[in-house]
Amino acid sequence: MTAMAGLKDLFTRNLRQSGIFVAFVAIVGLFTILTDGVLLSPGNVTNIVLQYSYILILAIGMVIVIIGGHIDLSVGSVVALTGAVSAVVVIQNNGPWWLGVLAGLGVGFLVGIWQGFWVAYVGIPSFIVTLAGMLLFRGMTLQVLGNISLSPFPAEYQRIAGGFLNGFLGGEGIDVFTLVIGAIAVLGYAVSQYRTRLGRLKYQQVVESMPIFITKIVLVGLVGMAFTYQLARSRGLPIVLIILGVLVIAYTIVTTKTVFGRHVYAIGGNLSAAQLSGVKVKRVNFWIFVNMGMLAAVAGVVYSSRSNSAQPAAGNMFELDAIAACFIGGASTTGGVGRVTGAMVGGLIMAVMSNGMQLMGIDQSVQQMVKGLVLLLAVAFDIYNKRRAGAAR
Amino acid sequence: MSENPRVPLLSLRQVSLRFGAVEALVGVDLDVHAHQVVALVGDNGAGKSTLAKVISGVLTPDSGLIEIDGEEQTIPSPSAAHALGIATVFQDLALCGNLDVTSNIFLGRELTDGALLDDGRMEQMARSILRDLTLRIPSVRTPLSELSAGQRQAVAIARTLIGSPRLVVLDEPTAALSVAQTAEVLTYIERLRDLGHGVILISHNMNDVRAVSDRIVVLRHGRNNGSFDADTASYESILAAITGATSQDNEMLKRMAALR
Numbered sequence: 001m002t003a004m005a006g007l008k009d010l011f012t013r014n015l016r017q018s019g020i021f022v023a024f025v026a027i028v029g030l031f032t033i034l035t036d037g038v039l040l041s042p043g044n045v046t047n048i049v050l051q052y053s054y055i056l057i058l059a060i061g062m063v064i065v066i067i068g069g070h071i072d073l074s075v076g077s078v079v080a081l082t083g084a085v086s087a088v089v090v091i092q093n094n095g096p097w098w099l100g101v102l103a104g105l106g107v108g109f110l111v112g113i114w115q116g117f118w119v120a121y122v123g124i125p126s127f128i129v130t131l132a133g134m135l136l137f138r139g140m141t142l143q144v145l146g147n148i149s150l151s152p153f154p155a156e157y158q159r160i161a162g163g164f165l166n167g168f169l170g171g172e173g174i175d176v177f178t179l180v181i182g183a184i185a186v187l188g189y190a191v192s193q194y195r196t197r198l199g200r201l202k203y204q205q206v207v208e209s210m211p212i213f214i215t216k217i218v219l220v221g222l223v224g225m226a227f228t229y230q231l232a233r234s235r236g237l238p239i240v241l242i243i244l245g246v247l248v249i250a251y252t253i254v255t256t257k258t259v260f261g262r263h264v265y266a267i268g269g270n271l272s273a274a275q276l277s278g279v280k281v282k283r284v285n286f287w288i289f290v291n292m293g294m295l296a297a298v299a300g301v302v303y304s305s306r307s308n309s310a311q312p313a314a315g316n317m318f319e320l321d322a323i324a325a326c327f328i329g330g331a332s333t334t335g336g337v338g339r340v341t342g343a344m345v346g347g348l349i350m351a352v353m354s355n356g357m358q359l360m361g362i363d364q365s366v367q368q369m370v371k372g373l374v375l376l377l378a379v380a381f382d383i384y385n386k387r388r389a390g391a392a393r
Numbered sequence: 394m395s396e397n398p399r400v401p402l403l404s405l406r407q408v409s410l411r412f413g414a415v416e417a418l419v420g421v422d423l424d425v426h427a428h429q430v431v432a433l434v435g436d437n438g439a440g441k442s443t444l445a446k447v448i449s450g451v452l453t454p455d456s457g458l459i460e461i462d463g464e465e466q467t468i469p470s471p472s473a474a475h476a477l478g479i480a481t482v483f484q485d486l487a488l489c490g491n492l493d494v495t496s497n498i499f500l501g502r503e504l505t506d507g508a509l510l511d512d513g514r515m516e517q518m519a520r521s522i523l524r525d526l527t528l529r530i531p532s533v534r535t536p537l538s539e540l541s542a543g544q545r546q547a548v549a550i551a552r553t554l555i556g557s558p559r560l561v562v563l564d565e566p567t568a569a570l571s572v573a574q575t576a577e578v579l580t581y582i583e584r585l586r587d588l589g590h591g592v593i594l595i596s597h598n599m600n601d602v603r604a605v606s607d608r609i610v611v612l613r614h615g616r617n618n619g620s621f622d623a624d625t626a627s628y629e630s631i632l633a634a635i636t637g638a639t640s641q642d643n644e645m646l647k648r649m650a651a652l653r
């Protein structure tokens with residue numbers, strides 16, 4: 001296969017997957033030009049990570065919910081509730097920072113058990129259960145906070161979302177530690193891709209030609225290192241980026257390499273087939289929601305740390321951003337299709353658009369309209385693709 | 394495992410099940426021995442699929458007894474049926490279009506290596522099973538939604554080969570298959586019998602039924618309506634049992650027999 005034909009094949013074979021990356025690059029390019037390069041400046045790259053980390057964390061749980069054929073409208077309220085409980089522990093009762101974190105996670109766990117019970121064992125559609133949860137947990141937040149905001153958190157707690165790891169290895173203005181971690185990450189990516197390729201070859205499956213493969217790795221590596229370099233020139237490695245990175249890797253493995261993940265796809269793809277095949281549908285649905293509750297709690301802790309307060313209105317509309325991230329990232333509205341990495345890119349597209357438009361001083365109202373249209377177009381593109389694939393057969 | 398040929402592998406006694414007002418099964422008896430292919434025939438809506446679902450743990454009967462190797466059992470779930478050595482191809486196939494061939498074959502009984510899926514081993518096994526059945530599938534990585542109806546049926550049949558079951562229930566396994574592939578499946582059924590397994594074959598195709606079965610059991614309106622030795626029974630008598638026709642309807646029976 002010639003390099004050009006290989007490239008073409010790579011794109012057409014998986015248009016939806018690669019299409020999302022192309023769209024992401026295009027949007028980054030567009031806003032870099034529109035903001036005269038401010039978008040990719042060290043300070044702003046760091047800022048994007050800090051500002052949207054909690055949406056990305058929510059999107060990880062949400063994409064699993066959506067693959068399973070459900071939806072969760074309550075995550076914004078759960079973010080508020082977990083942050084509020086944590087604030088009551090740490091600020092009102094002078095508890096240690098980690099106790100606040102544990103309390104928040106505990107609340108997320110209980111929320112997940114509650115919603116999982118109604119969805120999985122009572123059989124109420126998740127749309128209804130989580131719509132009820134949205135009201136329920138928002139109300140609880142108001143109760144817990146007594147209708148007031150709590151702030152500020154102690155310095156250790158603020159470090160969760162605002163802290164950086166840097167300076168361990170020196171470096172004048174460019175943090176060497178951050179660069180080393182970035183290099184390790186890129187190397188890890190390359191090695192894992194190479195091992196996947198070897199595995200496929202071993203079972204005589206098609207792989208892209210070697211030049212294409214190397215080009216892909218080098219491109220991703222360059223983007224990764226450029227991103228790390230900008231972080232290193234700013235304040236170093238954000239702690240929240242480490243949290244996010246660990247979650248992304250862990251949940252990529254959970255969704256693609258575990259029995260639980262396989263069963264989530266099966267349930268979303270064909271519920272009755274999953275049942276007839278012996279998949280424990282109730283149990284899987286239950287854990288999907290427990291997991292979502294836990295991740296919403298992580299997002300709640302990060303958000304309260306980032307905003308250095310717990311507010312009654314915290315997390316408003318987060319559910320919509322998280323859901324949009326999943327659908328832009330290729331998840332199917334009917335379930336059974338989606339990827340954690342796709343949801344992350346979808347979330348980053350939303351993040352870069354919001355951030356870029358903010359930098360340009362575009363009005364909030366216009367920002368919302370643009371984001372709404374992008375979501376609509378992304379799903380329309382998905383449906384168009386499916387129809388074409390269907391017609392080609 | 395009982396090797397006594399007199400004790401049936403599977404024995405149903407007076408099994409009844411209703412869906413609201415519909416009596417899908419009424420006091421049904423059924424015996425399947427090792428080394429035996431039992432055909433279950435009957436008109437549309439006679440309760441054949443319902444009986445298959447009872448045996449495979451999808452539906453729980455309202456009353457009646459299920460014995461395996463002479464021991465009373467309840468089969469509360471498909472995984473319980475699998476644990477008892479019962480494998481089923483359902484009429485509506487029960488496959489996931491978004492998953493690939495391998496994942497479908499192993500769905501609900503995935504092989505793992507520690508905490509992670511052992512995709513490599515599952516793929517190898519899937520390939521050798523499909524090769525054994527000489528079923529033509531483009532690749533074990535193809536999503537089910539991209540396969541033809543016959544290929545999907547082949548995948549559903551391949552599922553029954555996982556974990557060497559002792560009783561295989563096939564609900565219209567050849568409905569979408571070509572002549573060549575139908576012959577392949579019939580050979581597979583005979584092979585299962587030769588291996589000492591029991592087979593329940595549900596089919597509307599009398600040629601298939603007569604070709605492989607040892608005993609033909611007729612259901613009508615959810616009730617037993619005759620049981621025939623496949624070698625000696627006449628078409629007319631089986632058709633009469635299926636349709637509930639009496640001797641006055643001789644003309645129609647002859648026409649149907651001619652149609653086969």
Ligand SMILES: Nc1ncnc2c1ncn2[C@@H]1O[C@H](COP(=O)(O)OP(=O)(O)OP(=O)(O)O)[C@@H](O)[C@H]1O
Binds near residue numbers: 416
């Ligand atoms: N889930 C269900 N809910 C209500 N009624 C049902 C259900 N499944 C089957 N029935 C009814 O039970 C009866 C038996 O159905 P079943 O599917 O067992 O028939 P069958 O013999 O397999 O027919 P066919 O040859 O058309 O496949 C029918 O009257 C059907 O309407």
Ligand SMILES: [Mg+2]
Binds near residue numbers: 441442443484564
């Ligand atoms: Mg049927």
